[in-house]
Amino acid sequence: MHRVIPFAAIAVAGALFAAAPAGADSKVVQHTSLPIFGSVAESDSTEWISPQAKRTESTSSIQGGFIGALSKMHRGSRERVTITRLDKGVVWTLDPASHTYTEVPIARYQDAAAEARGGREAQAPREKSTLRVVDADFSVKVTGEEKTIAGFACQQSIMDGFIELEDTESKDRSRWEFHDERWSTPETAAIRHYHEVEREFTRNYMAKLGLTAPDARTADAMLQGLMRTTGVSGAQLAKATAKLATESAKAKGFAIVNNFRWTASGKGGSGAGEGKPEGSDEPQRGGLAGLLRRSRGGSGSGSGGGASGSLSLAGTTEIRSLADESGDFEVPAGYTKVDKG
Numbered sequence: 001m002h003r004v005i006p007f008a009a010i011a012v013a014g015a016l017f018a019a020a021p022a023g024a025d026s027k028v029v030q031h032t033s034l035p036i037f038g039s040v041a042e043s044d045s046t047e048w049i050s051p052q053a054k055r056t057e058s059t060s061s062i063q064g065g066f067i068g069a070l071s072k073m074h075r076g077s078r079e080r081v082t083i084t085r086l087d088k089g090v091v092w093t094l095d096p097a098s099h100t101y102t103e104v105p106i107a108r109y110q111d112a113a114a115e116a117r118g119g120r121e122a123q124a125p126r127e128k129s130t131l132r133v134v135d136a137d138f139s140v141k142v143t144g145e146e147k148t149i150a151g152f153a154c155q156q157s158i159m160d161g162f163i164e165l166e167d168t169e170s171k172d173r174s175r176w177e178f179h180d181e182r183w184s185t186p187e188t189a190a191i192r193h194y195h196e197v198e199r200e201f202t203r204n205y206m207a208k209l210g211l212t213a214p215d216a217r218t219a220d221a222m223l224q225g226l227m228r229t230t231g232v233s234g235a236q237l238a239k240a241t242a243k244l245a246t247e248s249a250k251a252k253g254f255a256i257v258n259n260f261r262w263t264a265s266g267k268g269g270s271g272a273g274e275g276k277p278e279g280s281d282e283p284q285r286g287g288l289a290g291l292l293r294r295s296r297g298g299s300g301s302g303s304g305g306g307a308s309g310s311l312s313l314a315g316t317t318e319i320r321s322l323a324d325e326s327g328d329f330e331v332p333a334g335y336t337k338v339d340k341g
Contacts, residue, residue: 024050024051024197025048025049025050025197025324025325025326025327026048026049026050026190026193026194026197026198026322026323026324026325027046027047027048027049027321027322027323027324027325027327028046028047028049028194028319028321028322029044029045029046029047029319029320029321029322030044030045030046030047030317030318030319030320031043031044031317031318031320032044032045032315032316032317032318033315033316033317034313034314034315035314035315036062039062039063040062040063041060041061041062042060042061042062042063043058043059043060043061044058044059044060044320045057045058045059046058048325048326048327048328048329049194049197049198049201049327050197050201050327050329051197051200051201051204052085052086052087052201052204053083053084053085053086053087053201053327053329054082054083054084054201054327054329055081055082055083055084055327055328055329056081056082056083057079057080057081058079058080058081058082059078059079059080060078061078079096079097080093080094080095081093081094081096082094083329083330083331084106084205085329086106086201086204086205086208089105089106089107089208090103090104090105090106091103091104091105091106091109092331093340094331094332094335099334099335099336100335100336100337100338101331101335101336101337101338102337102338102339102340103337103340104340106208106209109209130167130168130169130231131165131166131167131168131230131231131232131236132165132166132168132236133163133164133165133232133236133237133239133240134164134165134166134173135162135163135164136161136162136163136164136237136239136240136243137161137162137240137243138159138160138161138178138240138243138244138247138248139159139160139161139247140157140158140159140247140248140250140251141157141158141159141250142155142156142157142250142251143156143157143158144156147183149183149185149256149257149318150256150318150319150320150321151321152185152256152319153185153186154183154184154185154253154256154257155183155184155185155251155252155253156181156182156183157181157182157184157250157251158179158180158181158182159178159179159180159182159247159248159251160177160178160179161177161178161240161244161247162175162176162177162178163175163176163226163237163240164176165230165232170268172266172267172268173266173267174230174264174265174266174267175264175265175266176226176262176263176264177262177263177264177265178260178261178262179260179261179262179263180258180259180260180261181258181259181260182251182255182257182258182259183255183256183257183258184251184252184253184254184255184256185253185254185256186252186253186254187253187254190322190323190324191254191322193324194322223237223240223241223244225262254319255319256318256319257316257317257318257319258316258317258318259315259316260313260314260315260316260317261312261313261314262312262313262314263310263311263312263313264310264311264312265309265310265311266309266310
């Protein structure tokens with residue numbers, strides 16, 4: 001549930017060009033906060049994006065608690081600049097502290113994407129047969145509450161939902177619950193432009209990797225994460241995603257603040273498939289319940305099943321500003337290129 005969720009889109013149309021025309025870039029500043037084990041991981045990022053290039057300046061740190069103390073001793077706050085140039089086929093990572101940078105060809109990611117795609121295609125029949133959606137529902141309520149955040153006039157909406165899965169072999173069940181409190185603002189010309197440029201950059205980038213788009217109905221980040229965590233397909237989630245889309249349409253505008261909480265709970269079944277596969281020390285695929293057993297060091301075997309537990313992720317994302325602004329997509333003068341370690 002804590003995996004990084006990737007984005008995808010469809011093939012590029014038209015020739016690549018060296019630089020975006022003036023005024024075609026968008027700039028967005030975002031803050032993210034994630035509580036983890038008594039500490040808080042925080043990051044601030046500023047991103048400039050054009051159809052052929054993206055520059056992200058980010059600073060991250062962990063505050064409070066034992067993890068925060070360790071982070072402060074070893075690294076403290078980390079600053080990084082990443083520039084992706086589709087027209088040049090490279091990704092530059094800059095270290096402002098040492099005035100050095102590394103260069104990685106996008107072609108390197110092409111090979112990894114092709115390998116991953118081939119692996120998914122080879123494993124699809126096996127993964128598809130183990131999980132089924134038992135029940136799912138989503139609801140969105142526009143509360144009528146209003147307030148101004150970072151200069152944006154926002155309205156509150158609250159989304160609650162769940163998806164329950166069952167492993168057809170082990171009979172393990174998992175329930176994924178989602179709660180989002182969003183403060184959204186009406187779309188402006190700058191917001192619409194940002195969406196357009198972001199989509200075009202994503203199309204161009206994914207085309208570079210030879211990837212195609214998943215079902216558009218699964219574009220929501222929550223459900224993409226669920227698919228990648230459990231192996232459930234977009235087709236299996238069709239009813240849930242359709243309901244989520246219908247409910248989400250009630251909340252208009254662009255989310256400025258999103259307070260989210262995702263919780264997954266599982267309970268082991270008593271089916272024959274619950275134990276270990278023949279010749280293996282790993283428990284058989286058992287959805288989230290199997291994952292929960294492994295996270296506690298359990299084997300997943302035993303009498304009658306019934307293992308249970310939960311995992312959760314909560315946090316806040318906030319847009320601090322969004323506007324049209326030309327980006328600098330070049331390595332600054334005075335930086336030295338170093339080999340990537």
